[in-house]
Amino acid sequence: MVMEVIPVKLHDDVKKGDNLAGYLVLACNDLRDGDIVVFTQKIISKQEGQTIDLAKVHPSLLATGIASEYGKDPRIVQLILDQSKRIVRMHGGIIISETIHGFICANAGVDESNVMGGYATLLPDNADRSAEELRRKIKETTGKEIAVLISDTFGRPFRQGQTNVAIGMAGMRGILDYAGKKDDFGRTLRITAIAIADEICSAAELVMGKSLHIPIAIIRNYTHDSFSGSMGEINRPRSMDLFR
Numbered sequence: 001m002v003m004e005v006i007p008v009k010l011h012d013d014v015k016k017g018d019n020l021a022g023y024l025v026l027a028c029n030d031l032r033d034g035d036i037v038v039f040t041q042k043i044i045s046k047q048e049g050q051t052i053d054l055a056k057v058h059p060s061l062l063a064t065g066i067a068s069e070y071g072k073d074p075r076i077v078q079l080i081l082d083q084s085k086r087i088v089r090m091h092g093g094i095i096i097s098e099t100i101h102g103f104i105c106a107n108a109g110v111d112e113s114n115v116m117g118g119y120a121t122l123l124p125d126n127a128d129r130s131a132e133e134l135r136r137k138i139k140e141t142t143g144k145e146i147a148v149l150i151s152d153t154f155g156r157p158f159r160q161g162q163t164n165v166a167i168g169m170a171g172m173r174g175i176l177d178y179a180g181k182k183d184d185f186g187r188t189l190r191i192t193a194i195a196i197a198d199e200i201c202s203a204a205e206l207v208m209g210k211s212l213h214i215p216i217a218i219i220r221n222y223t224h225d226s227f228s229g230s231m232g233e234i235n236r237p238r239s240m241d242l243f244r
Helices: 020-027 041-047 061-070 074-082 127-142 196-208
Strands: 004-008 036-040 051-053 084-091 094-099 104-106 119-121 147-156 159-170 216-220
Touching (some): 036 127, 036 196, 104 147, 127 147
Antiparallel strands (some): 084 094, 094 104
């Protein structure tokens, strides 16, 4: 059986309160049990009202100072500070922070792309909860048992280029742990754990693009269990982080 990555195109921009489960079913009425549906963070944020009018943002003296030094909009810097637990590094106009959600990423996930001028989007308040709610609504609408991932584009330490990763999940585990299994030569694996949620989100991005109006993708024929995981599986705890 061949794994498929199926793009789901939306013709209208998503607005606050829109029925994303309904949009999915209208665009693709062939959902099957076991499918994994990947939604981009951007449409989740828009649907949940995480779109901010920059005219209503009032930068602090700290935000204004950082913005002046790094050539950034002070209103965007203020949003970054508001969405951050701590600043990890600032260099060359780039701000890397630990978000209030526990992610390490550029600009705390504050993003001006794919939104009308003068606005920016924030990450969902709780993307695991968002994924579970979508999974429930899709089950109510279609009767199908599916998993849901919410993806976003992150940079990676020591590697050029960005890749899509999971920031929320429901209906599947995020990690495939090989510990205790045998390799091809009979040796017992001890620490191999594959972040399958991230890999699935990266595969989905190959058909999504950034300007194709394809904010949803269906992964079909990938075998996974139905255990409902959370980002707590993937976010590395501070005690295990060698770089903090």
